[in-house]
Amino acid sequence: AAVDVSAIVTEVAEAMVPIATEGDRRLIVEGGGEVPLRGDRQLLSQAAFNLVENALNHTPPGTTVWIGAARAGTRAILSVRDDGPGIAPADRAAALRRFGRLDASRHQPGHGLGLPLIDAVARLHRGTLTLADGAPGLIATLDLPVS
Template sequence: PADARREIGSALMDIDAISATFDAILRLARLQSGTVGRRHDPVDLVRLAASIGEILQPSAEEAGHTLDIDLPAAPVRVPGDEDLLAQALTNLVVNAVEHCPPPASVRIEVGLRANRPVLTVSDNGPGIPEADRGPVLERFVRLDASRSVPGTGLGLSLVSAIAELHQATLVLQDNAPGLRVSILFPAALTNP
């Protein structure tokens, strides 16, 4: 019956959310305890951003947003773990899409700042008040404004842990309006 199907569907969605939360907690704990080995392969942030942008663009559009990608022509390489960096970028874009009322503009950028590679996700949504920018990087912290949006409060703490593993600096800034989150890496690798 239709009622039973709805209940089963709702239960399956709850199980998926619990499973995703558990996986995120485990991954974050492993990252922070040092039990996850990190690769030091050359990762092209331009290629990574283009790939993640292409994957997430349909979801952004379905939510009523635009997802723009601003990339240089030349590669921007960092030593790192491509899977972890893809997870960090995905978390940042998904956070922007989920926490901005439509229509919003979300932007992925890659560039160099004083010879340091930088990967940035910005939006023109409500942003995060300056006083909450430190606490929001901790596990399970969710701001009052985001309580109505599904989530675990682990997304930005996972991004922070991944940045730290790559000896990068995570910077949250006002985008006037919105939020601008940048991962600023150590000096760039020379491009072959």
């Protein structure tokens, strides 16, 4: 169905701001304007929610997390970035592997399925999930075709 990625970003941010505030973090929405595509709204919402939740759970208090959506030609870009410690380039492939838990997160709840599920949602929509250096922090980007 027709989905507005920007509306998903706004809804996820509204739901997650209280959680961010409670953890002494800031959550900021970037961008604006409609970013339409055809896709599964529930899966895309869950992917965006999981990206923000990961950023809030794996960064220290005082961190700022940004979520945004933009259109780049025939692509819809949903990104979550933070100014936390990030993930070392050598560890990013492990973070995307099912049950791939990095040493820094072993003491936290979870099974290492969050990023692999987000990656599966991206692939289902003929897109990609990438993890990049935020200098500082991490940028997680869903790059999806608009049609």
